[in-house]
Amino acid sequence: MAKSVAIVGAGVSGLTCGVFFAEHGFQTAIFAEQIGQQTTSGAAAALWFPYDAGPADKMIPWALASYKVLVDLIKDSRTGVSMIELRQYSRAGEISIP
Structure with a gap:
């Protein structure tokens, strides 16, 4: 059974964590109220x-x-x-x- 992880937020930090976990064999789910340019990271610094x-x-x-x-x-x-x-x-x- 694969390990799983849930990430809250789809800005730079959330997506980076998601990619990291997915590349290391985790079943990864990202939950976010907003995506893409609607995120804080899309318009501001992280x-x-x-x-x-x-x-x-x-x-x-x-x-x-x-x-x-x-x-x-x-x-x-x-x-x-x-x-x-x-x-x-x-x-x-x-x-x-x-």
Whole structure:
């Protein structure tokens, strides 16, 4: 019996998760109120870095793995994924990613 997963949301993050799970043998179902250009991702940015998450030694490797997946998506123009520079400021200071 195949493993199954349900994903809520059909924006960049939801669809990326859906593709990942499907490629790894999961029966994947995506549930969304809106699809395509009607999603927030269709008209706005998706922030891949977890906001105010920690501890850093556990969060940074996970964030870097996500970053690598997104960089691969950028290489394929069919995905519609692009990247722009973002600077995040906080009272805690800037996070240094190795």
